[in-house]
Amino acid sequence: MSTLARYLIQGMLYAAFAATVGYFSNAPTYRHLGADDALVRLSFSHAAQRVAPCRERTPEELAKLAPNMRAPLDCPRERSPVTVELELDGRLVFRNVVAPAGLRRDLASTVYWRQAVAAGEHRFTARMKDRPEGGFNFVKDVVVELAPGRVLVIDFDGTRGGFLFRM
Amino acid sequence: MLDEDQAQRPRGTVAFPISLAWCVIVVVEADTAWTGGRDRGPGVPGALRALERAFDLVFRAVANPWRHLGALGFFFFWVATASGIYLYLFFDTSVTGAYESVERLTHGQWYAGGVVRSLHRYASGAMVATVALHFVKELVGRRFAGFRWFSWVSGVPLVWLLLASGITGYWLVWDRLAQFVAMATAEWFDALPLFGEPIARNFAFPAAVSDRFFTLIMFLHVALPLALLAGMFVHIQRVNYADVLPARALGWGAFLALLALALAKPALSQGAADLATEPQTLALDWLVLGFYPLIYRFSPEALWIVAAAATLGLLILPFAARGERVPVARVDLANCNGCARCFADCPYAAIVMQPRAGGKAGQKHAAVVAGLCAGCGICTGACPSSTPFRSSERLVTGVDMPQQPIDAVRAELERKLARLHGEGRVVVFGCEQAAALHGCAGRGAATLSLTCVGQLPPAFVEYALRHGADGVLVASCLEGECVYRIGDTWTAQRLAGEREPHLRVTVPRERLRVVRAGAGEEKTLAQALTRFREALARMPRNEPRGSSRSKAPRALAAAQTGARG
Structure with a gap:
């Protein structure tokens, strides 16, 4: 195969590669949502x-708790x-x-x-x-x-x- | 209405991904039929081989894209990186600024920023395409098991990193396509039971998106390609002389093709993102985002199951695929002088140099890492102790192959030399992976088939010529077709005196011929042999000169007697 023919075919194959990449980078169009x-x-x-519901703690209950934990309401977490x-x-x-x-x-x-x-x-x-x-x-x-x-x-x-x- | 029962769909079961993964393995196992079940065989299907050879005619092997898909992947990565750095200089990481900055870049400086943006985008697409082809080529060629497992397994996550890099890039533009990608990605990830609050809520209405979000995506778009690069580095760790840079002709060809594409069809945005409306049609980049429509065609859960199953199947494929164990090279410490030629020539980094126990400071010897050894014998061909001229009765070299020890090669050569008579006595050294030698055997030639032509120590050529052969024909595979990557290259360089151990300069080069004949090209080889014998016929008869070795074996003495008679 002559050098010229080789370069010509190379050019065509590179163009085909570029065309493939170019085409599939933009097409076919994807319809994501119907037109209407x-x-x-x-x-x-x-x-x-x-x-x-939350329940109010009695004074006795509060007294049993540590001072920093004496919240007046007892609420379930769930x-x-x-x-x-x-x-x-x-x-x-x-x-x-x-x-x-x-x-x-x-x-x-x-x-x-x-x-x-x-x-x-x-x-x-x-x-x-x-x-x-x-x-x-x-x-x-x-x-x-x-x-x-x-x-x-x-x-x-x-x-x-x-x-x-x-x- | 679309996807009415999406929220109520089951999240799938474990059985399905396992079945799908198993299917991948079964398909590849079934594939073994045409590769002969060999773990180390060529494994390239005939159609692909024919395509590669056809491209050789046009591009030459050194610049044949089919033979350098991995190198092209690296090349496109660097094009995308270089162009990305330029784009980053002009990019504004804010909700309102992102789209505007890209538009300014695209239209305000179309000759620079516009072209660079297009190059960035098309290089990414081209990288995905070449990586996909590289992956399929290795898969159908069964080049994933045995010593290749590491390269295969380390390559699987790269597919994810590559796609993730591309996806975050599309996100940054913040056009309608970016909006789709953002929402689809969020909805896809929301199918995983990982997040307390759906990520998709972040894109439910315009006020939900913040500038910080773009900073995060920008960070990801830098971090993910860096992780990809690190993964690519790991991927080639067990390959010596990895093909990571295409030949200049191939690199320029690929770059000019991308540049022409960038000029002919510039990458454009698809209108600013508007979260109050949903994109109805999109010019999708199917190379990077091709799986996104599956999220809506099936379900996010189904896509996760398929992706997980495919990843799992590919990861376990090397371990599930059966194949014969390749023989592992053995080092003989008494004959290893620590020259490190085998270390330099091993295609798979299976040879390491270790300090010699009891030796002088700095003295080393070769050692073989069994799990990395391809069993090709290229190390034996590189060892200076592999010379057949050594007079010892049994030839023991520094590093040898158990399936075809160098002593057995010498004995076979001597036995066949003894049977060579008449005119045009030719010794043909061939390769099991290239053209078969059976066509030469009946033509008055002595044939020796090696695991790889790289296993041939150059001294064997001289030895054959000094012990009765008129000429030596070295039959190598086609350029770029070596199953062990570089066996043909090393042999050509050794015979040309460009690589140690080289063929001595005193060996008459006219009596040596190297022919490249790939698998299935037995006719080419036979024709080359005929032409070589014609050339030899025009030369004076090569008289055996013998060597110190001549006195030792009876077979060789008989050969010399027969030749003189």
């Missing part, structure tokens, strides 16, 4: 109520699981009972869930129970208009009244 879809993210971290439900247009799409984190189950319960939904108007009903007994103590019902590609984040903040719908 929006996205809902249910995401929060919430420390539920304790499994039992927290209640969090039950959460999400309805979309009247249909239950998510339900979970989330245990608190931590070896003693005394930390927050966290929820993360994502769901693509068709763009348009939707009614969302979010419910949460963060206590050992009784029904849902936080409920929020909203109607939102979701444009294609829009992200609706459903967060929870007990100090701000419960569920927050962020867009």
Whole structure:
């Protein structure tokens, strides 16, 4: 094979390599979300109520404790699981009972869930129970208009009244 | 709707990854059929070998990319590093500044920053591509078991480090692709029961991302490639004369190809990140981020299971794959003078020099690390004690191979020399891994097949010529095809007088011919032998001159008598 032919073929092979790298660095296009879809993210971290209420220590009990340990309330560390439900247009799409984190189950319960939904108007009903007994103590019902590609984040903040719908 | 029951999916079981890992091993074990089950054989499938040889015609072996994939991986790493340092000078590690600074760099100085950014990106992609090819080539060639286990096992984590380096790089741009990568990575890691609060919450809404986060990612994008470099250093620790720098022609070719690509298709951002919306379509870099869609096509848990199983399978592959144990070189202290030529020539750093017990200060001797020995015999070829001219009845050298001791090679040579008659008496030294010698045996030639042509001490050439051969043909594998990496190179250098122990200058070079004939190229070898004999026919007959050794063996005396008759 002549030197010229070798260099020509080398050039073509280098070009083919570069073209392959260039192509797969940008293509084929990946469709991550449908053209008419929006996205809902249910995401929060919430420390539920304790499994039992705090109890006031008696003076006798306090006297038995070291002076620096004399807290007036005796509170169990363990927290209640969090039950959460999400309805979309009247249909239950998510339900979970989330245990608190931590070896003693005394930390927050966290929820993360994502769901693509068709763009348009939707009614969302979010419910949460963060206590050992009784029904849902936080409920929020909203109607939102979701444009294609829009992200609706459903967060929870007990100090701000419960569920927050962020867009 | 997509992925409706994602949150309720089981996290998988232990049985599945183990089964998948086992599948990897079974597939490679089944592969043994075409490699003959040899742990030390060539193991390169015919199609791949044909491709490599076709590229040899165009690039020459020294610059053949298929033969230097590891070196290309190193080269692309350095291109990415050098270009990355330039980009770092202009990068702003803040939420609002990251995207802007990259855009300024790309468009404000397209001739410098824009090109360098593209080079950075395409060099990373090219590195992933070459590493993937390198990995597949070693896998299908079964070059992972036995003495190679360390290189294989140390190479597996490098794949993770390489991908992680690339992923953090994409993150820094903070465009729509970066947003996708950030969220997908977070959602993937959240599938692991490691984090109290989901990482993905950090990208749930715009206010959640802070400047400190970009400082962290920048740190990772420096630390991970540094860890990768350290891993690459470890990866080649058991390989002497590692191929870490491509030939100049190959390096320039690869660089110019990347540069042309950078100019023709500059790397661009895909719009500023907006956490209030989700990217719908993305121009994904499939080389670095190709597995991300699997997170959503299946589930984060499924991807972890597959990744863990594949990693586990690859890590245990060298130990699970069966193969015959290779013979290990043995050192004979009485015949080792501590010259360290075997130490210098061993391709796998299996020879170490140790202080000689009871010797003078500084005196050393060779010792073999059994676990690293490939059993190639290149050390025997390097030992000056391997000369066949020694008059001792039994030839014992400083470092020898149990499967083919140098004394047995000399005895076989003498026996075959004794049977050589007529015109054009040629001794052919060949290599078990290259072209088979059976085609030469019936053509009036004495053939000796060695484990590797590097096992041949050059003095054997002179010995054959002085004891009845008209010529010596050394059949070596094709350049770059040596199963033991450098046996052919050392032999060529020794015969050319460029490396110790070299062929003495008094040996008539016209009576020596080196031919490169790889496995399956028996026809090439036969043709070379025919041409060599034609050349020898035009020379005066080579009269045996004998040596002090001539007096010793009866076989050799008989050979000389027969030749004169």
